[in-house]
Amino acid sequence: MDRTQILRFFYFVALLLITVRLFYWQVIKGEELQVMAENQHQKTSTLQAQRGSIYFSDGSILTTNKPTYILFGMPKVIKDPDFVAEKLTKILYDTPGINLKGEELVSYLQSTKKIKEVLSQDLYWVQIEKNISLDKKLAIEKEGLPGIGFENLVSRFYPEASSGAHLLGFVGSDSGGRPTGYFGVEGFYNGELKGSSGLITEEKDARGLPILSGKFFKREATPGHDLILNIDRTVQYIAEKKLKAGILKYGAKAGSIIILEPKTGKILALASYPNYDPGSFSSFPGDLYKNPVVADSYEPGSTFKVLVLAAALEEKLVESDTKCDICSGPVQVSGHTIRTWNSKYRPEATMTDVIVHSDNTGMVFISRKLGLDNMYRYIQDFGFGSLTQVDLQDETTPEIRNIDDWREIDLATSSFGQGIAVTSIQMVRAVAAIANGGSLMEPQIVKAVKTKDKMVEIKPKVTRQILSPETTKKVTQIMVEAVEKGESRVFAPKGFKIAGKTGTAQIPVAGHYDPDKTIASFVGFAPADDPKFVMLVRYTEPSSSIFGSETAAPTFFEVAKELFTYFRITPTE
Amino acid sequence: MKSYLKYLKIIAVIFVLVLVAEVWMVNRLATFGSKLQDLKEEQVTVSLQNQILQNQIAEYVSLVTIDQRAKSLGFDTTLNLDYHLSKSIASLH
Numbered sequence A: 001m002d003r004t005q006i007l008r009f010f011y012f013v014a015l016l017l018i019t020v021r022l023f024y025w026q027v028i029k030g031e032e033l034q035v036m037a038e039n040q041h042q043k044t045s046t047l048q049a050q051r052g053s054i055y056f057s058d059g060s061i062l063t064t065n066k067p068t069y070i071l072f073g074m075p076k077v078i079k080d081p082d083f084v085a086e087k088l089t090k091i092l093y094d095t096p097g098i099n100l101k102g103e104e105l106v107s108y109l110q111s112t113k114k115i116k117e118v119l120s121q122d123l124y125w126v127q128i129e130k131n132i133s134l135d136k137k138l139a140i141e142k143e144g145l146p147g148i149g150f151e152n153l154v155s156r157f158y159p160e161a162s163s164g165a166h167l168l169g170f171v172g173s174d175s176g177g178r179p180t181g182y183f184g185v186e187g188f189y190n191g192e193l194k195g196s197s198g199l200i201t202e203e204k205d206a207r208g209l210p211i212l213s214g215k216f217f218k219r220e221a222t223p224g225h226d227l228i229l230n231i232d233r234t235v236q237y238i239a240e241k242k243l244k245a246g247i248l249k250y251g252a253k254a255g256s257i258i259i260l261e262p263k264t265g266k267i268l269a270l271a272s273y274p275n276y277d278p279g280s281f282s283s284f285p286g287d288l289y290k291n292p293v294v295a296d297s298y299e300p301g302s303t304f305k306v307l308v309l310a311a312a313l314e315e316k317l318v319e320s321d322t323k324c325d326i327c328s329g330p331v332q333v334s335g336h337t338i339r340t341w342n343s344k345y346r347p348e349a350t351m352t353d354v355i356v357h358s359d360n361t362g363m364v365f366i367s368r369k370l371g372l373d374n375m376y377r378y379i380q381d382f383g384f385g386s387l388t389q390v391d392l393q394d395e396t397t398p399e400i401r402n403i404d405d406w407r408e409i410d411l412a413t414s415s416f417g418q419g420i421a422v423t424s425i426q427m428v429r430a431v432a433a434i435a436n437g438g439s440l441m442e443p444q445i446v447k448a449v450k451t452k453d454k455m456v457e458i459k460p461k462v463t464r465q466i467l468s469p470e471t472t473k474k475v476t477q478i479m480v481e482a483v484e485k486g487e488s489r490v491f492a493p494k495g496f497k498i499a500g501k502t503g504t505a506q507i508p509v510a511g512h513y514d515p516d517k518t519i520a521s522f523v524g525f526a527p528a529d530d531p532k533f534v535m536l537v538r539y540t541e542p543s544s545s546i547f548g549s550e551t552a553a554p555t556f557f558e559v560a561k562e563l564f565t566y567f568r569i570t571p572t573e
Numbered sequence B: 001m002k003s004y005l006k007y008l009k010i011i012a013v014i015f016v017l018v019l020v021a022e023v024w025m026v027n028r029l030a031t032f033g034s035k036l037q038d039l040k041e042e043q044v045t046v047s048l049q050n051q052i053l054q055n056q057i058a059e060y061v062s063l064v065t066i067d068q069r070a071k072s073l074g075f076d077t078t079l080n081l082d083y084h085l086s087k088s089i090a091s092l093h
Helices: A003-028 A030-041 A081-092 A102-119 A134-143 A184-188 A190-194 A233-250 A278-283 A301-314 A351-356 A360-381 A408-415 A424-435 A469-485 A552-566 B002-031 B033-060 B063-072 B086-092
Strands: A042-047 A061-073 A126-132 A148-157 A170-173 A179-182 A198-203 A216-219 A226-229 A254-261 A266-273 A331-333 A336-338 A439-441 A446-450 A455-457 A462-465 A499-509 A512-526 A533-540
Touching: A003 A030, A030 A042, A061 A081, A061 A134, A061 B033, A081 A102, A081 A126, A081 A134, A102 A126, A126 A134, A126 A148, A134 A148, A134 B033, A148 A170, A148 A278, A170 A184, A170 A278, A179 A184, A179 A190, A184 A190, A233 A254, A233 A266, A233 A533, A233 A552, A233 B063, A254 A424, A254 A552, A301 A351, A301 A360, A301 A408, A301 A424, A301 A469, A301 A499, A301 A512, A331 A360, A331 A408, A336 A360, A336 A408, A351 A360, A351 A469, A360 A408, A424 A439, A424 A469, A424 A512, A424 A533, A469 A499, A499 A552, A512 A552, A533 A552
Parallel strands: none
Antiparallel strands: A042 A198, A061 A126, A061 A148, A170 A179, A198 A216, A226 A446, A254 A266, A254 A533, A331 A336, A439 A462, A446 A455, A499 A512, A512 A533
16 A cells, blocks of 8 residues: 555545544534523523502502612622722612711711621622612612622502501512412412513623524513402591591400492402501511401301391291390390390390390390201301302301201300301391392402403302391391490481491400400491491400490491591481 | 626626625624613613602502691591581572
């Protein structure tokens, strides 16, 4: 073989090796390298979806979004933390940084020191401050500080401050850090409100700027749907104002007001106290988040009497003028003595008198007429022991014991609302059935869901018909007399026909009832002939007086007076 | 033959010019990214400022604010209302 041939051979081998190598990199590894290259010059960002807003029934804002940011720093990039800390302090805390004296100077120095300490940590990323406004962000960006950046934060804005905190709930983060609603409307309608994130993938150059002629893919974020509530802004404001004033005046530990439109089940106002600020919910104890109106149970006391009487009237077991033949004194039931609240007895008390004077012995008479089967059935028919299906996340219901576990004493005590537990929303819904001619309505917070293209209205829903209109007329008339002639008559506004009933239920503590601790309540509706609203006011452990007639009833009438003006309801007498 | 060659030269020049123009346009588009980025950021900022202004309006017209302002201007809640039937008002005149 001569040298030319040997050279040719080596050239051929070299060419073959290059071809094999090229084949390896371009064909076998081609896809992998393409992916690596795309990752280098393609950037994918998430487009965060705008969370839906929540409006009052008149279209004014209850909660919406506000742009805020997390200010972060990268300590390993920042060469002069002192300089950066001073610049940030001036912008974040609106101080000029010079000519400061006294407390202002101390505060400025403390803030600067705090930021400097954060920026001096041996970390790649540190959070400096949260909830930075857009103006401050722009001002900081203008300084062009190296190693300083911002991340978007989902923040809610509440123009009415903490109004409606319990019915709203709040927006926190789930385990994946995504904004999520908890409790109330934010929790129940989280799926509607959150929307869905979008995606944008584009080719970027070495400076991170988009290349217009490069690859581009975008999936738009779908903003969350807006909610229009049945809550009336003015009614809510009135309820909250009067409740807060009442809590202070009567020295109560807690209280709530719920106002419903009886014919539709629309909730016009829902206020509870103590409440919290949903904008800074983490600063409040967690046990405040629960909405007491839908999640706390209590023994309703005498307010329950109107429902038991309604059941007996519906079954035609009694009439308004039926006389009680066991009301001349205390009644013995299975070794227990049932007394009236004031130890006053009326031997010939009619059913009207029993309600007007809140006579427990008269209620035992009615419960015996009804019998256990009827009583139990009507308790269930009125919706007790089951969820009302109100559109709030945290609703619970106390259980009603199995009918086989009821004894004679339970039948007796439940007739005047002791030994049975209910929630406020169950109670007001049941009384609303008396106000509207006998239909048990599903309570509703949300009126409509507003999407980009349309408005989906949520129609009122009748759960079932419990009473006849004739029965409800009779019970209404009795409840009107209870207001006009009962213990709370001095507080009732003149000229208006209001149907109502007071309730004072002792609180069970360690197996017995504490005589000094009560749930004081008043439930009623007005105007009695054509009710525009039904309302329940409830105080827990009022200290000025234990009675509903002296605490919850006055608050009810104060709210009612304002509602008469607001709804332009004129007196009929 | 000479005119044929002349046309060929003209076509070749036009072809080169078009090629250069295409390269120049693509290059311009490629570097337009920075202007596009600025416009995107400005759009986002304006939209956020709009949201902030809407929120400010909502705060000014909130009942909490109106109540406070009304009190500071001397308005108070009406405690007692007198209701008159229309015929009794007519009888006053």
